[in-house]
Amino acid sequence: MSLPPKLMGWFTRQGWQPHPHQLALLEAEGDSLLVAPTGGGKTLAGFLPSLVELSALQDGYLDNGESRARGVHTLYVSPLKALTADIGRNLxxxxxxxxxxxxxxxRTGDTNQARRRRQRVDPPEILLTTPESLALMLSYPEAPAIFGGLRRVVLDELHALAESKRGDQLMLGLARLRQMAPELRVTGLSATVEDPVALANFMAGAAPVRIVEADPGPEPDIAMLATARPPPWSGGGGHYxxxxxxEAIRGANTTIVFINTRAQAELFFQALWAANDDNLPIGLHHGSLAHEQRVKVEAAMAAGELRAVVATGSLDLGIDWGxxxxxIQVGAPKNVKRLVQRIGRANHRYNAPSKARIVAxxxxEQIECVAALEAVAARDLDGDPRGAGPLDVLCQHILLIACAGPFDADRLYAEVVTAGPYRALSRADFDACLDFAATGGYALRAYDRWQRLMQRDGFWRLRDPRASQLLRMNVGTIVEAEMMKVRLRGRGGAPLGxxxxxxxxxxxxxxxFLIGGRTVRMDAxxxxxxxxxxQPTANPKIAVFSGVKLATSTQLSHRVLALVGHPERHDLLPAQTRDWLALQAEVSLLPQPDLLLSETFPHGGLSHFALYGFAGRNALQTLGLLLTRAMEEQGLGPLGFLSTDYALLVWSIDPVLDPDPLLDIERLRAGLGDWLASNAVMKRTFRNVATVAGLIQRNMPGLRKSGRQATFSSDILYDTLRKYDPEHLMLRITAEEAGRGLVDFGRIEEMLARSPHRAHQVLDRVSPLAAPLLLEVGRVPIRGEGRERLARIEAEELMREAGLEALL
Structure with missing residues (x-):
């Protein structure tokens, strides 16, 4: 396929020349993965083959004489509803x-019911959707008619989809589409890929995927933002x-100010407005704002009516605002890929360098920001290898397939293993998922509510066809904390978020409290x-949004550690940071890539133990829980701990003089198993897994369970399965996910493996590197024997002060 005169003429009228990577996708005969920088025309490249084919059909010919088939010709899938709307405008x-x-x-969650119903019988030629909506469409009996003539699938921002269960769900849907339309061609699009071969294998079907890598374009103009005041020792707001x-916003046409968390975005937006004496039009955009407000901000940005928008990851991807x-990135990026993606939002043109400034x-975080700048310059992107496709997603997929009609288990298994993430799926694991979908598993098969599938004439089908409504209402893999709508009081009050x-x-x-940049008073x-x-004059509480605390990637943590541990490279850092690290080297030691440093020192009448692990917040939080358990066993009286991405601080009554026994990997692993068995982390993970797999339904016809109700029912199920069916599939998935996600034990193992040398410093005062840790929030108290001992010590001191020594 080449670019026909009609399309070439359109390019010419725009003043454009097609890029080589755009033409390469036209020439590709099979599936392709395009890796091109932001502004490189990826989306147009993905749609060019479709425009050529549809133009030929409109003119009444194709090379093979094919005529237009009824149904969807091109399916576009993106991670964001806002991106589908933007692509629709651009197309x-x-x-x-x-x-x-x-x-x-x-066809997204924002599409009205009338249009959804019409699309099932009269689909458009080009359909723009999300993974969840595609899964829903594939659950209808009409799916073969809708997608039987499908010729092209475009997967936008594929790297973002591949990082979560949404990508696994999408690949299962893609395997089904390939069965319905064997001639379809799939194109993946991505700007930030650390391993193109792995991403190509993720999206591949039976045939290999051709990788097309575009010229990366000019180097970005990226640097630290110079500030009159140095950053504080702790905290994450960047308000200084x-x-x-x-001033930077004033000097630019339009600026996106990225903040890592939603709560911090609210605070920074408020701080900007308080100092905005010029009344520059500045907007706020994050995922907890009302849909109407987000659309309003997006439209204002597209129209050039805003000078800046303060945003979270809700604007990381794809929307083209030229x-x-x-x-401006406020706060350390935590992930090089995320930083590169955000940088690409500036100068959304292929031949213009993106301009970005970072605020630690x-x-x-100054050290992390410098390390991230080095990684961007080296084009060294971070990313962890993906594991096998999660089984809870497969359970949901099986139930949705049953909604579409009877299926043969052997054929479905053969289809599933053509999906990249499930290529190594064993038949035993598939059968376990099928058994769970059919009966709920051994301990639950006596209950009618989990008897959902039955086998007749060799085919599996829904036991009660009416169950399809409930299953469709609970489609999706995103399980967030229960959110409550916020509206202005009064009839028809405007939604705020x-x-x-x-x-x-x-x-x-x-x-x-603060929401959408406004202070409001809770009435009812x-x-x-x-x-x-x-209530604009009130001093607000701040809403705490979940799921947005980012951990520094393993690769970026290694770069930070290498920078800290090599004094000859400290000239890359600001003067005050160089002096801080120099003082640390004088008083104690500097952590190094092959040296695990820990310190014991007194402060406030207690002993403190600091470990500089550079393993990420989740891993060090888990290590804190395991270490304090071991310290309790040793009688050291631990009282609490806190973790950051780089360090763990534990305070106790008695000092840690030899940390090696506490850091024994076998002891830690055994402690992890004991701790997880009854810990709230496991129950939280189980609730998420059970919700995705369909064991727990949050949405019911006419009502929705509250978060407390869902938690209560999931806790009962968890305790029941642990007691009566400890080998249940849901418990197995839960244990795997807890160890990999919230607990991140793998990074603890990696930390100990990469540090063959250890140094423990016993100091007589707080070390310079530990001082900021004492200012951090997020302390976790330990309620054990140590707290009882502390209470006895305080009581004895009080009695002595009162002259009652004789009574002690």
Whole structure:
């Protein structure tokens, strides 16, 4: 396939020349993965083969004489609903100017019911959707008619999808589409890929995927933002840099200010407005804002009406705003790929360098930011190898396939193993998922509610066809904390966004909090809605949003450790940071890539133990729980701990003088098993797994379970299965996920393996490197024998002060 004169003429009228990588996708005969920088025309490249084919069909010919088939011709899948809307707007122009006479429609959670029903019987030629909506469409009996003539699938921002269960769900759907339409061609698009071969294998079917790598374009203009004040020793807000951020916004056309968490975005937006004496139009965008507000901000950005927008990961991907010429990252990026993706939002043009500035939130983050800049310059992207496809996603897929009609288990297994993540799936694991989908498993098969499938004439089918409604209502792999709507009080009050149910439960009428950059007063809590009144003068509480605390990647942590441990490279750092590390080397030691440093020192009448592990917050939090258990066994009286991405700090009554026994890997592994068996982490992980697999339904016809109700029912199920069916599939999946995700024990093992040398310093005062840890929030108290001993010591001191020594 080549670019026909009609399409070439359209390019010429735009003043464009097709890029080599765009033409390469036209020439590809099979599936392809395009890796191209932001602004390199990836999305147009993905759609060019479709535009060529649809143009030929419109003109009445194809090389093979094929005529237009009824149904969807091209399916576009992206991670974001906002991205589908943006692509729809961008496609409208070439479709109209080429006179193709086709429909381009989206099918997401925002699509109204009337259009959804119509699409099932009269689908458009180009359909734009998300993984969840595709899974839903494949669950209908009409799916073969909708997708039987499918010729092209475009997977946008594939790297982002591959990092979560949404990607696994999408690959299972793609395997089904390949069965329905054997001639279809799949194109994956991505800008930030550390391992193109692994990503190509992830999206591959039976045939290999051709990898097309575009010219990466000019080097980005990226540097630290110079500030009059140095960053604070701890904290993550970056508010000290507000004057310089505002000045940078004034000097640019349009700026995106990226913040790592939603709560911090609210605070930084408020701080910008307080200092915005010029009344520059600045917006706020994050995933907990009301849909109407997000759409309003997106439209204002597209129209060039905003000078800046403060955003979280909600704007990381793909939306093409050509006017954006500056990106500011506030807070360490935690991940090089994420930083590169965000940098690419500036100067969304192939031949123009992206301009970005970074603001470190605290002194330690200055080191991480410098390390991230080095990684960007070296084009060294981070990423962890993907594991096998998760079985809870497969359980949900089997149930949704049953909604579409009877299926043969052998054929479904043969189909599933053509999906990249499930290529190594054993028949035993498939059968375990099928048994769970059919009966709920051994301990639950006596209950009618989990008897969902039955076998008749060799085919599996729904036991009760009415169950399909409930299964479809619970489609998806994203399990977030229960959120409650926030609306202005009064009939038809405007929606402002969402807050966590746990946060809403902590509010009393009259309490104020911050949402959407506005301070509001909580008036009433009605069902799943928080009713509020604006109260701009109140000192607000801050809504705590879940699922947004980012851990520094393993590769970036290694770069930070290498920078800290080599004084000859400290000239890359700001002067105050160089002096800080020099003082650490004088008082104690510097951590090094092959040296695991720990320190014991007194402070505030207690002994403190600091371990500089550089293993990420989740791993060091887990290590803190395991170490304090071991310290309790040794009678050291641990009282609490805190973890950051780089260090663990534990305080106790008695000092740690020899940490080696505490860090024995076999002891840690055994302690992990004992701790996880009854820990809330496991119950939380089980709830997520059980929800994805379909064991727990959050959405019911006419109502939705609250987070507390879902937690209560999942806890009962967890305890029941542990007692009566400890080998249950859901418990096996839970243990695997807890060890890999929230617990991150693998990074503890990696930390100990990469550090053949250890040094423990016993100091008489706080070390320079440990001092910021004492200022951090997020302390975890330990309620054990140590706290009882501390209470006895305090009581004895009080009695002595009162002259009652004789009574002791």
């Amino acid at each position: 409208a122009r070439p479709v109209a100017e080429l006179g193709l006479g086709i429909r381009v429609e989206d 840099a507000v004057p310089e951020v505002l 006017a954006v010429d500056l990106v 939130a605290n002194r330690f 969402e807050v966590e149910e746990s946060f809403a439960a902590s509010l009393e009428p009259g309490d104020s 809590l009605r069902e799943m809605v928080v009713e509020v009144t604006p």
